[in-house]
Amino acid sequence: MSNDRDVVVLSMARTPFGKFGGALKEHAATKLAGLAMAEAVRRGGVDANTVEAVYAGVGMIGANVLTATRQALLLGSGLPETVPSLTVDRACCSGMTALGLGFKDIRNGDADVVLCGGFESLSNTPFLWPRQRGARPGKVDVDDPLLLRAAFLDKAIAAYTGEEAIRFGVSRLEQDEWALASHRKYFDADKEGYFDHERFAVETGAGPIAADESPRADASLEKLGRLRTVYDSPTVTPGNAPGLNDGAAFLVLASRRFAKAHGVSPLARVVDYVQVAGGATSGSYTPAVAIQKLLDRAGRQASEIARLEINEAFAATPLVSTLFLARQDRNLALTLRERTNRAGGAVAIGHPLGASGARLGMTLINGLARQGGGLGAAAICGGYGQGDGLLIAVG
Numbered sequence: 001m002s003n004d005r006d007v008v009v010l011s012m013a014r015t016p017f018g019k020f021g022g023a024l025k026e027h028a029a030t031k032l033a034g035l036a037m038a039e040a041v042r043r044g045g046v047d048a049n050t051v052e053a054v055y056a057g058v059g060m061i062g063a064n065v066l067t068a069t070r071q072a073l074l075l076g077s078g079l080p081e082t083v084p085s086l087t088v089d090r091a092c093c094s095g096m097t098a099l100g101l102g103f104k105d106i107r108n109g110d111a112d113v114v115l116c117g118g119f120e121s122l123s124n125t126p127f128l129w130p131r132q133r134g135a136r137p138g139k140v141d142v143d144d145p146l147l148l149r150a151a152f153l154d155k156a157i158a159a160y161t162g163e164e165a166i167r168f169g170v171s172r173l174e175q176d177e178w179a180l181a182s183h184r185k186y187f188d189a190d191k192e193g194y195f196d197h198e199r200f201a202v203e204t205g206a207g208p209i210a211a212d213e214s215p216r217a218d219a220s221l222e223k224l225g226r227l228r229t230v231y232d233s234p235t236v237t238p239g240n241a242p243g244l245n246d247g248a249a250f251l252v253l254a255s256r257r258f259a260k261a262h263g264v265s266p267l268a269r270v271v272d273y274v275q276v277a278g279g280a281t282s283g284s285y286t287p288a289v290a291i292q293k294l295l296d297r298a299g300r301q302a303s304e305i306a307r308l309e310i311n312e313a314f315a316a317t318p319l320v321s322t323l324f325l326a327r328q329d330r331n332l333a334l335t336l337r338e339r340t341n342r343a344g345g346a347v348a349i350g351h352p353l354g355a356s357g358a359r360l361g362m363t364l365i366n367g368l369a370r371q372g373g374g375l376g377a378a379a380i381c382g383g384y385g386q387g388d389g390l391l392i393a394v395g
Helices: 029-044 068-076 093-105 157-167 172-191 221-226 256-261 286-298 316-325 330-338 351-371
Strands: 005-015 055-056 086-087 113-121 202-204 205-209 245-254 266-279 307-310 374-382 386-392
Touching: 005 029, 005 093, 005 256, 005 351, 029 068, 029 086, 029 113, 055 068, 055 093, 055 351, 068 086, 068 386, 086 093, 093 113, 093 245, 093 266, 093 351, 093 386, 113 351, 157 316, 172 221, 172 316, 245 256, 245 286, 245 351, 256 286, 266 351, 286 307, 286 316, 286 386, 307 316, 307 351, 316 330, 330 351, 351 374
Parallel strands: 055 086, 055 113, 307 374
Antiparallel strands: 005 245, 005 266, 113 245, 202 205, 266 386, 374 386
16 A cells, blocks of 8 residues: 655666776766766656755765765755755765665655765775874875775775685685676676666766776686685685776655655655664675565565665675575575576676665666566665665565
8 A cells, every 4th residue: 555655766867887097087976976966856857946855875985075965966966055965974885875864754754855875986085194193204104995994803895705705605606606697697788778777978078978887798707717816805806896986876765745746657666774783794694684674574575575686795795695585595595696686786887885775776676667566675785794775666
């Protein structure tokens, strides 16, 4: 049964996801965000004056600016300057967390239209030079935040992700096979125009860029197998993990009451949203924890989910998460994997940290619509044991 406070998706738009140092490097993160905000509102067919708030995720040190989302709003979104905004810092979960905040506002009757998403320009992430105390000469250490390390852990994310994969019985070969499939599924979907419903072209000094830059048509298991592991990881390589990327992704969320009043046909309904957290090295399976929490709240079983999107922070992540969700039943895990990331994932598409959570929602909506509707779940890990999940219905 539908009701006026149902949260629906009116539109979605993302930039192509660019490579590190690639075609989008000339655009600041806030510029990319402003473009995606404006396109999402345009596609939604809503008056910019009806947008009541903007929530946006940024994964890497506030995009190197003060109040990043506010600057993006003022830079090129086309929204009135009176619209409040908030930047969310929940690492890779941030874009999905932004959707969750909008979902709660609308469901609770605090708003009728909210613009939600995330953005990142890892190409423009600065080095960190700690403020020096005292004037005596000496060594100066410069830190690169893109190493993604925490002082309390002193271990790269790739290292403990590989260790968790081994603990769950997921081999390097399985991770390479998943990575290869991610590229192949992406190109199959792209040929069918799958991503045309998400992407829009972005102008650059060299001309417009309309395609994602990271997918590799020449990927092969042999090439992936020759790559060395990184950061002392037992399994993770540059081939079975996504690169560093630039991009922005936004969705317009609204109440069903608003959609009806303005004659807009929703793309989907957001059924529920959850946050979870666990141990600092539990990221490989926090997406599964989030999905299970969604299922429990909805009174559903994993077998009822028509489609899954689990962020490929590493190829290990969906492999471990499906095993966890299947309670180590490998046959059930294989069934779940057949429904997971069917148009490819971040290993191919790219992973601009703040934008990925919103991109997962888009890709899930696209996939459900293309297969005639149904119930789907999207989940993402981020920031030392955090996880977010969305339950979405189409049709």
